[in-house]
Amino acid sequence: MNKNNKPLTLKKVAEILSCSTATISNAFNRPDQLSASLRERILTECKRIGYHGPNITARTLRKGESGVIGVLLSDALTYHFTDPVANQFLQGISEILEQNNKQLLLLSSATGEKTSTGIESLPDGFIVYGNQENSRLFERVVQQGKSMVTVDFDSSDYASINIDNFQAAYDIGNHVFVSEPMQPAILGLKLIHSDRVCRITKAELLQESQSISRRRLNGYLSAAKANNVEISCNRIWHIPENDYQLAYQAAHEALTSLPMPDALICMSDIIAIAAMAVARELKLDVPDIVKIVGFDDIPEAARVSPPLTTVCQRNKEKGKVAAEKLLAGELSQNTILPSQLVVRLSS
Incomplete structure (x- = not known):
């Protein structure tokens, strides 16, 4: 158990367990690279000393990607869990992300205006759903300069997915x-x-x-x-x-x-x-x-x-096409479904 208040680093854990940093990282992120017994031993020892895996922020800085796709919503998060149209749209996005081993982060312009937590810096790219007029969170996302696809509103600077x-x-x-x-x-x-x-x-x-x-x-x-x-x-x-x-x-x-x-x-x-x-x-x-x-x-x-x-x-097809376009880097074309x-x- 880690009795020191300082968080354990990957390098320190590798020293404690007498193995390489790559082996520790693979145990958490690429289990196919290790035998089942070795991975189980490493995870058990990590749990014992209080290490919960590589820091995603540090890994993002190191590799330049997080494996996370952000969806910026115009309405409150609760609305998108109850509205059937939004449900179908998010289901379409989720299917494509799962197929590509990506994670999903939901952000809301309706609740992300007051303070900046910096969480918008984590995703590798964004799908922006709904009008973002006067949205400070959208402005911060734009400032990140990351890949973006818009849905159900038009922006001259980004690819869009709409119906007529x-x-x-x-x-x-x-x-x-x-x-x-x-x-x-x-x-x-x-x-x-x-x-x-x-x-x-x-x-x-x-x-x-x-x-x-x-x-x-x-x-x-x-x-x-x-x-x-x-x-x-x-x-x-x-x-x-x-x-x-x-x-x-x-x-x-x-x-x-x-x-x-x-x-x-x-x-x-x-x-x-x-x-x-x-x-x-x-x-x-x-x-x-x-x-x-x-x-x-x-x-x-x-x-x-x-x-x-x-x-x-x-609606589901909108989500799928938006995710496919973003992951494929097709960011200049407006698509009418x-x-x-x-x-x-x-x-």
Whole structure:
């Protein structure tokens, strides 16, 4: 047991165990290089003297790489463990990293603003997920000068992975509008800078370069115009997060407003599923009285009753492609992945 407060170094441990530093390192990091009995003996002795393995920071400085890939998230960490779209995206990244013996480090711009711990210096490269406007953590990541791929937002300096949000929204909007609804409404997501559910004004809207939701909104409105359907700003709701309760609030406001909407175009499946719950509570038949469509094609979209019409944007595939591009060093190309209109019984 190490009775000295000083941390044991690799060199010191090698002296104590009368073997090379390479042998100690291999016992922890490359077990295939040693016999099972030798590795077990070294690990047992290391445990006895209080040595827990080579310092990852020191190894990073020495080798110039850590074997860690960072994912910088725009929302809080808790959100990405509960949101099904984020779950699918992170699953795709994880599959590729596991295949390449890499580790994953999650960082959040929402919680990493107040103090700098320097942890952003550890990863070899970053996948940046979501808009990073005014993010100090993103600025610190950029200053590291490491490889980077962005997803669901554009940066002129880095490769990006997106779908054509405008076209996908146009396609599902056109599907709704060809049936000539008289009073459609849009339940939007993160359209303006506000933490409350509210209707919007045009002046408040985020720019297309900042918000994929703005691109979707433009797609909906273009489809409406092409079908001679008018949607004014007071028929468009802003929901600050992809959260069921907030979506329920917005859907309840919309479906109890006058004139009542006969079609709800929702910017996520979570929003649409909440809207369907409100419709059931108000005894409004879907789709006969009100049509409801979503966006994402999460697994639950096919299981609700009636099954939800939506856009499949291949969230898991986004994660896989982002990780593959980063690891391959393909850092100059913008990639547009295909999306698909999935028509089910809700419309």
